[in-house]
Amino acid sequence: MILCLATAPATAGEKPNVLFIAVDDLRPELGCFAAPVVKTPNIDRLAKSGMVFNRAYCQQAVCSPSRSSLLTGARPDTTRVWDLSTHFRKAMPDVVTLPQFFKVNGYVTQSIGKIFHHGIDDTASWSVPSTFPKAPHGAERAPVDPSAEAGASKRGPAFRATAGDDNSLHDGELADMAVAALPLLKKSPSRFFLAVGFIRPHLPFISPQKYWDLYDPQAIPLAPNPFPSHGAPSYAIVPGGELRSYGGVPVGRQLPDDYARQLKHGYLAAVSYVDAQIGRVIDALEREGLRENTIIVLWGDHGWKLGEHGAWAKHSNVENDTRVPLLICAPGMASNGKRSDALVELVDVYPTLADLAGLPLPNHLEGTSLKPLLEGRQIEWKSAAFSQYPRKVGKQNLMGYSMRTDRYRLTRWVNRDDHTKVASVELYDHSKDPLENENIAEDPTSEEILTTLTAQWTAGWRGAAPKAVLPPKTR
Incomplete structure (x- = not known):
C-alpha cells in the first residue's frame, strides 16, 4: 500500500x-x-x-x-x-x-x-x-x-x-x-x-x-x-x-x-x-x-x-x-x-x-x-499482526490463526467451531529463521515462550492494540 x-x-x-x-x-x-x-x-x-x-x-x-x-x-x-x-x-x-x-x-x-x-x-x-x-x-x-x-x-x-x-x-x-x-x-x-x-x-x-x-x-x-x-x-x-x-x-x-x-x-x-x-x-x-x-x-x-x-x-x-x-x-x-x-x-x-x-x-x-x-x-504501537487461513482436513474444518510479533510467528490450527480443539501448532523464530523453515513448537526449549505467545494469541487483536499515543518527539 x-x-x-x-x-x-x-x-x-x-x-x-x-x-x-x-x-x-x-x-x-x-x-x-x-x-x-x-x-x-x-x-x-x-x-x-x-x-x-x-x-x-x-x-x-x-x-x-x-x-x-x-x-x-x-x-x-x-x-x-x-x-x-x-x-x-x-x-x-x-x-x-x-x-x-x-x-x-x-x-x-x-x-x-x-x-x-x-x-x-x-x-x-x-x-x-x-x-x-x-x-x-x-x-x-x-x-x-x-x-x-x-x-x-x-x-x-x-x-x-x-x-x-x-x-x-x-x-x-x-x-x-x-x-x-x-x-x-x-x-x-x-x-x-x-x-x-x-x-x-x-x-x-x-x-x-x-x-x-x-x-x-x-x-x-x-x-x-x-x-x-x-x-x-x-x-x-x-x-x-x-x-x-x-x-x-x-x-x-x-x-x-x-x-x-x-x-x-x-x-x-x-x-x-x-x-x-x-x-x-x-x-x-x-x-x-x-x-x-x-x-x-x-x-x-x-x-x-x-x-x-x-x-x-x-x-x-x-x-x-x-x-x-x-x-x-x-x-x-x-x-x-x-x-x-x-x-x-x-x-x-x-x-x-x-x-x-x-x-x-x-x-x-x-x-x-x-x-x-x-x-x-x-x-x-500494536504488539502483533493477525492473519488466518481455513483448511478442510478430512472431516475437520480447521482455521489456522496466525500471530506475527516482533520476533515470532505463532500459528494455531483449531476447529472452526471450537477453538479449544487444537489440531496443530507452528512456531517460528524470525531472529534465527526468517524464512520460517523450522517449526520449533515441539522443541522443549520453546516451552516458556510458547506459553507466553499462546496467552497473547488468545487475547487476539484487541489485546495487541495500541494502549497509548504519546506527543510527537521534539527535534
Missing part, C-alpha cells in the same frame, strides 16, 4: 481527494523494499517522499477475504468471508464500506478495475457504476497449449511476453481509463475517491517484451528454501493451486530450476509492467495539478510464494503470503523519507484514510489509524 497526503492537513473546508490503487498478488518484491533484481522505478520514486513500512500484513492471503476486510475495516471472522464467493453483505448487510464512507461524506466515488473481488462488487460504495477494461481478466492469455499436462484446464501457458504496446493488455488499458477519469473528476465540485485496481502480477504472468528485457534470466535468484517447513503440518501449505490450471507446467511439487526461473522472470516482468502503469496514473495526477491535495493509497492484497516452501501461490499463513508492500507518502509530515518496522495491517487502511481526511471514524472498525506513525509520534 502506498498512501500520500497533501502537503498540509486538510481544513474542514478543504478535504483531500483520494486515489486508491490496488495491485493483485503483489508481494514486497519492490526496489524500495530492498528486493534484489526487480526494477520498480515509479513506486521507488514515490517511496523517496514517504515512509516505507517494512512489516505490513493482510488478514487472509487470498483476494476476496483480504479485500473484503480492508474495504469494510473488519476482520475475516467478522465479515464471514473466508472464500472467493461469499459477499460480505451476507453477514454485514448494513456495513458502510470505505468508499461508501467517503461517498456519504460528500465525495464522488468511482471504481475502475478490480477493487472488490470479481463478482463481489458493491453498488452502494460508488457514485457511478464500476467500469472495467474491455478485455476481461485473462482475455490476453495465449492460445491453448496442446502439450498441457493431463488434468490441466484449457488455458495457455502461465507466462508469456507479448509484442504489443502497454495498453494492448488489461492493465495498460486500465491506466488509460484512470488517466482519462482524472480531468473529469477535477471538474467536479466535490472531492473524489478514485479506486483503480490492477491485475498484474496475478497469473498468467503476461507483459510486453520490453519488460522481460529488463532482466538477465541468469541473474534472477531462485527461492533458497524450495521445500516444506520442517515439522509443520502437511496442510500448512498446499502445493499446486491455480498454477496447475495452466498448460505446460511440469509435474511435481518442486519445479525444475529452468522452468522456475522462467516463471519468476515472468513475475518480475509483470511487476515492472504494472509499476509503469502506476507511474502513468501518478504522472497524470501531477499534470492535472491534483497531487498536492490528494491522498494516494497503493496496496497489494496479499503476498505470493515464488517457489518458497515448494509452492507458487498464496493461500497460507506463512510470511511470504501474509506480508504485503506498504508505503505511506505523506508530504509535509515527519515520516518523509523514513522507514518503519511497526507491525501494521491492511485492516488499518480504512481508519487511516478517515483520520487523514479529518472525518470521524465509524464505530465498527477493527483496525488502527496509522496517522500517529506518519506524524512521527512516540507511540506504544
Whole structure:
C-alpha cells in the first residue's frame, strides 16, 4: 500500500481527494523494499517522499477475504468471508464500506478495475457504476497449449511476453481509463475517491517484451528454501493451486530450476509492467495539478510464494503470503523519507484514510489509524499482526490463526467451531529463521515462550492494540 497526503492537513473546508490503487498478488518484491533484481522505478520514486513500512500484513492471503476486510475495516471472522464467493453483505448487510464512507461524506466515488473481488462488487460504495477494461481478466492469455499436462484446464501457458504496446493488455488499458477519469473528476465540485485496481502480477504472468528485457534470466535468484517447513503440518501449505490450471507446467511439487526461473522472470516482468502503469496514473495526477491535495493509497492484497516452501501461490499463513508492500507518502509530515518496522495491517487502511481526511471514524472498525506513525509520534504501537487461513482436513474444518510479533510467528490450527480443539501448532523464530523453515513448537526449549505467545494469541487483536499515543518527539 502506498498512501500520500497533501502537503498540509486538510481544513474542514478543504478535504483531500483520494486515489486508491490496488495491485493483485503483489508481494514486497519492490526496489524500495530492498528486493534484489526487480526494477520498480515509479513506486521507488514515490517511496523517496514517504515512509516505507517494512512489516505490513493482510488478514487472509487470498483476494476476496483480504479485500473484503480492508474495504469494510473488519476482520475475516467478522465479515464471514473466508472464500472467493461469499459477499460480505451476507453477514454485514448494513456495513458502510470505505468508499461508501467517503461517498456519504460528500465525495464522488468511482471504481475502475478490480477493487472488490470479481463478482463481489458493491453498488452502494460508488457514485457511478464500476467500469472495467474491455478485455476481461485473462482475455490476453495465449492460445491453448496442446502439450498441457493431463488434468490441466484449457488455458495457455502461465507466462508469456507479448509484442504489443502497454495498453494492448488489461492493465495498460486500465491506466488509460484512470488517466482519462482524472480531468473529469477535477471538474467536479466535490472531492473524489478514485479506486483503480490492477491485475498484474496475478497469473498468467503476461507483459510486453520490453519488460522481460529488463532482466538477465541468469541473474534472477531462485527461492533458497524450495521445500516444506520442517515439522509443520502437511496442510500448512498446499502445493499446486491455480498454477496447475495452466498448460505446460511440469509435474511435481518442486519445479525444475529452468522452468522456475522462467516463471519468476515472468513475475518480475509483470511487476515492472504494472509499476509503469502506476507511474502513468501518478504522472497524470501531477499534470492535472491534483497531487498536492490528494491522498494516494497503493496496496497489494496479499503476498505470493515464488517457489518458497515448494509452492507458487498464496493461500497460507506463512510470511511470504501474509506480508504485503506498504508505503505511506505523506508530504509535509515527519515520516518523509523514513522507514518503519511497526507491525501494521491492511485492516488499518480504512481508519487511516478517515483520520487523514479529518472525518470521524465509524464505530465498527477493527483496525488502527496509522496517522500517529506518519506524524512521527512516540507511540506504544500494536504488539502483533493477525492473519488466518481455513483448511478442510478430512472431516475437520480447521482455521489456522496466525500471530506475527516482533520476533515470532505463532500459528494455531483449531476447529472452526471450537477453538479449544487444537489440531496443530507452528512456531517460528524470525531472529534465527526468517524464512520460517523450522517449526520449533515441539522443541522443549520453546516451552516458556510458547506459553507466553499462546496467552497473547488468545487475547487476539484487541489485546495487541495500541494502549497509548504519546506527543510527537521534539527535534
